Amino acid sequence: xxxxxxxxxxxxxxxxxxxxxxxxxxxxxxxxxxxxxxxxxxxxxxxxxxxxxxxxxxxxxxxxxxxxxxxxxxxxxxxxxxxxxxxxxxxxxxxxxxxxxxxxxxxxxxxx
Amino acid sequence: xxxxxxxxxxxxxxxxxxxxxxxxxxxxxxxxxxxxxxxxxxxxxxxxxxxxxxxxxxxxxxxxxxxxxxxxxxxxxxxxxxxxxxxxxxxxxxxxxxxxxxxxxxxxxxxx
Numbered sequence: 001x002x003x004x005x006x007x008x009x010x011x012x013x014x015x016x017x018x019x020x021x022x023x024x025x026x027x028x029x030x031x032x033x034x035x036x037x038x039x040x041x042x043x044x045x046x047x048x049x050x051x052x053x054x055x056x057x058x059x060x061x062x063x064x065x066x067x068x069x070x071x072x073x074x075x076x077x078x079x080x081x082x083x084x085x086x087x088x089x090x091x092x093x094x095x096x097x098x099x100x101x102x103x104x105x106x107x108x109x110x111x112x
Numbered sequence: 113x114x115x116x117x118x119x120x121x122x123x124x125x126x127x128x129x130x131x132x133x134x135x136x137x138x139x140x141x142x143x144x145x146x147x148x149x150x151x152x153x154x155x156x157x158x159x160x161x162x163x164x165x166x167x168x169x170x171x172x173x174x175x176x177x178x179x180x181x182x183x184x185x186x187x188x189x190x191x192x193x194x195x196x197x198x199x200x201x202x203x204x205x206x207x208x209x210x211x212x213x214x215x216x217x218x219x220x221x222x223x224x
Contacts, residue, residue, distance in 0.1 A: 098143055104152065
């Protein structure tokens with residue numbers, strides 16, 4: 001079945017350092033979505049990537065979708081304490097209509 | 113506009129007891145999902161629905177049943193609770209297959 005793997009599982013950074021999390025699928029993804037979950041909260045949608053090679057930016061966050069549509073990354077420049085949380089990628093293969101599978105998530109800790 | 117509402121917020125069950133988790137959305141969304149979240153495992157899909165009257169199995173459906181009799185409600189049932197079902201359960205909905213997920217605040221279930 002479809003698997004969406006995410007690495008690293010944990011990342012500890014000093015405030016001001018950069019952070020990157022990677023998402024890899026065993027099969028081609030129709031699209032990929034990224035979510036952020038603050039400690040004690042629920043996942044909140046950040047962005048969706050659809051096109052091969054697509055790059056999108058949201059302030060200090062940069063999202064990329066691989067050329068083969070099997071991998072994606074989220075990069076945060078100059079982390080802040082407000083970036084703390086778990087970042088998830090989620091995707092679905094076109095044949096499993098409606099079924100959205102999440103990666104295991106990367107837990108980001110930012111030390112002031 | 114409440115979004116996605118889950119009840120109850122917390123519950124403690126004894127092994128073998130049954131219960132139903134309720135998810136209600138007021139956004140007229142077609143798709144609804146039940147996920148469970150466990151440390152290190154990310155969000156795992158239990159069951160989902162692509163429309164009123166339809167349900168489908170996700171990655172970890174065993175021990176759970178669901179019903180979608182009304183478009184706005186998605187019920188998750190545990191017929192005979194087991195300690196392995198101790199988890200945080202999230203309901204989510206979305207308008208269409210390429211739309212972002214909107215999550216409820218979660219239900220923390222403990223089975224002793």
